[in-house]
Amino acid sequence: MLRPALAAACRAALAALVLAAAALAAVLGAILWDMHQARRAWRATGSGASFSRDGDVCRTADPAMVAQSFPCRKPPLEFRVFVIGSSQAMGTPYVHQDLNAAADLFFRMPNEGGLSTWLREYLQRLMPRKSVRVINAAKGAGDFGVSVETMREVVESGQADIVLVLEGNNERPSGDIAGPGIQGIVDGIGRRLRKRLDDLARLAESGRLPTYILTVPNNLRAWMPQTDGPRAEVSARIALAGRGIRWTQGRRRPDDPLDWFLLGCTWEAARDFPAARKAFLRAKDLDRSFFRMRSSWNDEIRRTRGRQTRVIDMERILFGYAKDGIPGSDLFLDYCHLTLTGNRLVAFEVAKRLQADLDLGGGPLALEDAPLSPFLSGQQRRLRRLYLAKKAKWLVSRLLSARTPVDAVNFGEQAELYARHADMLAKQVKLARQSPR
Structure with a gap:
């Protein structure tokens, strides 16, 4: 009896998650559509000013x-x-x-x-x-x-x-x-x-x-920079990060941004930060995206x-x-x-x-x-709402919009980063409530 009940609960939780993601995607879509329509109306005036x-x-x-x-x-x-x-x-x-x-x-x-x-x-x-x-x-x-x-x-x-x-x-x-x-x-x-x-x-x-x-x-x-290659191959290369300098250098392709990025991570782990920055810069300059x-x-x-x-x-x-x-x-x-x-x-x-x-x-x-302190203390709750909204946005992007393994990594890390910011502000709000007036 327990297994069917557990399976049903999991299905219900998954359905709720999908519905929440769809609702957030709809809200974000409405915002983007409204922005697009406003810009079209502005262009239609002919001024472009x-x-x-x-x-x-x-x-x-x-x-x-x-x-x-x-x-x-x-x-x-x-x-x-x-x-x-x-x-x-x-x-x-x-x-x-x-x-x-x-x-x-x-x-x-x-x-x-x-x-x-x-x-x-x-x-x-x-x-x-x-x-x-x-x-x-x-x-x-x-x-x-x-x-x-x-x-x-x-x-x-x-x-x-x-x-x-x-x-x-x-x-x-x-x-x-x-x-x-x-x-x-x-x-x-x-x-x-x-x-x-x-x-x-x-x-x-x-x-x-x-x-x-x-x-x-x-x-x-x-x-992480975008690169070329089959999805499975790129995923495998990301998973093998941190194998050591000799291993990474031996497999580095001179024009591959992901190889340079992984080399930067390896140099960073070895605490050679000038070499790491040089590798990270090269990865950025070879990035297949233009962001x-x-x-x-x-x-x-x-x-x-x-x-x-x-x-x-x-x-x-x-x-x-x-x-x-x-x-x-x-x-x-x-x-x-x-x-x-x-x-x-x-x-x-x-x-x-x-x-x-x-x-x-x-x-x-x-x-x-x-x-920074007056700004943070005056806007803690609003900032926290923003961070939580951004966390949800990156999670939805990871679920629905990640076209490559690199996207999945980047989007997931951004969601975690915004979650950390939100937690930090929550702690500040709690401390402020506990502090004597």
């Missing part, structure tokens, strides 16, 4: 942007910064594009915690007599061409003091870019990026607008020159903050989106550079000048 004007007030108009409004004409004592880029610059997942009702209803988040949030805090500390406004002009899923068009609008407005550009994780192959091979595609995208960087520098010069372009940091140690910035593209940013254009090498700066010099889940939530700590570090380094270049004074700047 990032910003709209209503009298003396300007507003973000593109549904891929964060909803914001600000005076079209900058007040005399205002210092205005525009942050341009895609979701990494926007501050995803803490900051989301909320020009659609479904996303706003589902996430119910404070829409703070990205680069713009912390940069405003640091600059206000350095310029107490000014009113600092940091406008988050990033667009979710946009590439560098989109950022150039946003830059054009900012220059034409004549109301910016500084522009920051953090862009590069959405550079994809297009019809005019073909091989031979993966390297041919990478080189073709690099040439397109070079042109867009030059366009950006010319726009900055035409508007006499100081513009800082950041090299793009990525998750190296906690994001992370290639080293050669970051080099194009480093080579950018212009009278008003400056480069902040954020990729290398974050090497200095990352555990063992290898960025992973200590700074990133997935392949490119930064944690709260990661966003704050980027803003801190940008603020230090602006302080030096613009001679802002204000004395030495400390990381704690934009403290």
Whole structure:
């Protein structure tokens, strides 16, 4: 009798899990559909503008942007910064594009915690007599061409003091870019990026607008690259990770990203962290997907020159903050989106550079000048809901959308990471309740 009852209970539990996954997938699908429809309606207006004007007030108009409004004409004592880029610059997942009702209803988040949030805090500390406004002009899923068009609008407005550009994780192959091979595609995208960087520098010069372009940091140690080969073979290679340096090197194929990633894991286990980072970087540069910035593209940013254009090498700066010099889940939530700590570090380094270049004074700047604690204590429950929603999203993705064994590994690790963040916040809430007032 026990076995049939146990089997029935298992079937019921499995059915409930499938229904829950389907419900979550339906909610996420509704959000994406609403966003898609909003963007179609915006395009149908024919303007294609990032910003709209209503009298003396300007507003973000593109549904891929964060909803914001600000005076079209900058007040005399205002210092205005525009942050341009895609979701990494926007501050995803803490900051989301909320020009659609479904996303706003589902996430119910404070829409703070990205680069713009912390940069405003640091600059206000350095310029107490000014009113600092940091406008988050990033667009979710946009590439560098989109950022150039946003830059054009900012220059034409004549109301910016500084522009920051953090862009590069959405550079994809297009019809005019073909091989031979993966390297041919990478080189073709690099040439397109070079042109867009030059366009950006010319726009900055035409508007006499100081513009800082950041090299793009990525998750190296906690994001496995996509590779070619039969599913069973790839699964077997992942399972054999950690066999030792001699075994891994002896079977490494020079152009296979997964082999390089596994070699990085092996060097990491041997505590040779410089060798591990080199292998992880090579794995990223050979990745068959195009979700992370290639080293050669970051080099194009480093080579950018212009009278008003400056480069902040954020990729290398974050090497200095990352555990063992290898960025992973200590700074990133997935392949490119930064944690709260990661966003704050980027803003801190940008603020230090602006302080030096613009001679802002204000004395030495400390990381704690934009403290995390008030943000965390004020938004613990909302953040925890976000982390739990993201955990569910990655679990559903693993069940329904994992096309390769690499997807299954990455999606599972992201679900576990968000679960750890949620547990951490739950403990903080519990401690806060127990603490004497």
